[in-house]
Amino acid sequence: MPGYSEKVMDHFANPRNVGEIEDADGVGSVGNPVCGDMMTFNIKVDGDRLTDVKFKTFGCGAAIACSSMVSEMAKGKTLEEAKKITNADVAAELEGLPKNKMHCSNLGADALHQAIEDYEAKAKEG
């Protein structure tokens, strides 16, 4: 496939952390099927760490690879560390993305951050 690194193809063919968390602490969803990409992240938080991250994605090879990579990068990190994950980081870990697929990495990072925001909002409400 044009422009996909081996790492991207690996995360596409063998995505890590696919699924949902029934009693998720935070849920984030970005994109929509009209655009062609939609990602939903479920997270479990213990203390200040992400103990579990699961995702579901409707989208192309890059979309699936990015969500898989984000979930791998985020799992086990502190919330602060996870918030700092940027799309550039994701693309770098994947060893590059074609220019017209960079927006997939944006979506992945955004969905994760939204899940964290969702958790923090819920935590505030107590």
Next chain:
Amino acid sequence: MRDVYFDYGAATPVRPGVVEAMLPYLKEQFGNPLSLHRYGDGPRQAVEDAREKVAQLIGARGNEIYFTASGSEANNMAVKGVALMNEKKGKHLVVSAVEHLSVINAAQTMEKMGFEVTRVPVDKYGLVDPGDVENALRDDTTLVSIMHANSEVGTIQPIAEIGRVVKAKSKAYLHTDAVATAGNLPVDVKELGVGLLSLAGNQFYGPKGAGALYVKRATRIMPLIDGGVQEAGRRAGTENVPAIVGLGVAAELAASEMEQRRAHVLPLRDRLIERLTGEIDHLYLTGHATKRLPGHVSVVVEYIEGEAMLLLLNMQGIAASSGSTCTSRALKASHVLTAMGFDPGLANGSLLLTLGSGNSAEDVDYLMEVFPPIVDRLRQMSPLYKAD
């Protein structure tokens, strides 16, 4: 694993006989057809022979055939050449909403240059209603361009009927983009009632870089490419002799083998459609069920995305295509499926399989072995899918 090619709509393998016919014009017969010396003789004759063969494929005369580098160029030549040359008679063009991008975008360019364009809608099968074309015609309409068949959804348009309507109600020229049909099913310019027609060799086992535009004699058309005297002054540029020769031989073979080729792919197409729609739920055929290109299978698969399907199919040896946003480099959902009323989300799950001479029933069976698990796998990953 099995090596299966289901993308004949994108490119077809060049027939060995065609390759052989082309080789001398890449080797010892390298002369320029316009050269007055003996090196020009062979190439010049070869180009004229090819012209006759292409003409015969579509029921035209040799001097009505103009060689181009592609179907897209032929389409541009038709739309822009007719619009510009007939500007004084009118500046209104009529196209369908599902034309190939080379017609859609050429018409859009004319719009930017001050022309008016009416885009005739289609029904949910992608069919144009001749009545809608009739209603779109005006006194200042100079060109109507409606494709013979759509390459994304396979639907064959009622061009002969449209031709009658255009002739009866207007002075406009009628152009048809026959890139998907010429060489694959019988195409006769008189029967269709068209004054212009585009075709391309890479659709019927000829080489790439080999297109043609039929222009009925006495048609007023402006050249797209100005310059020398090639193609009766209507399309400058040293002729791509090898490609033209290849196009001619491919056209000849297509004419003589047409019925066998159709008889070969039709049952495979129908079998594939039957099995896909019968065995995978939330999967729908796009395009007309019967007014359809003989080797064309196009479906939309709910809850999942086209490129992901293609990648997984490719990993299993199957080459296919899609009209999803991600696969269209423009990152826009298919204008064809949108015009047909498909929900954009569903349009993103499009899968296009086009069959040809190298396919067999075993290929169909292999796809049905490999594809349902791919669909399941992607659906398990999709936030949109809830198992029934």
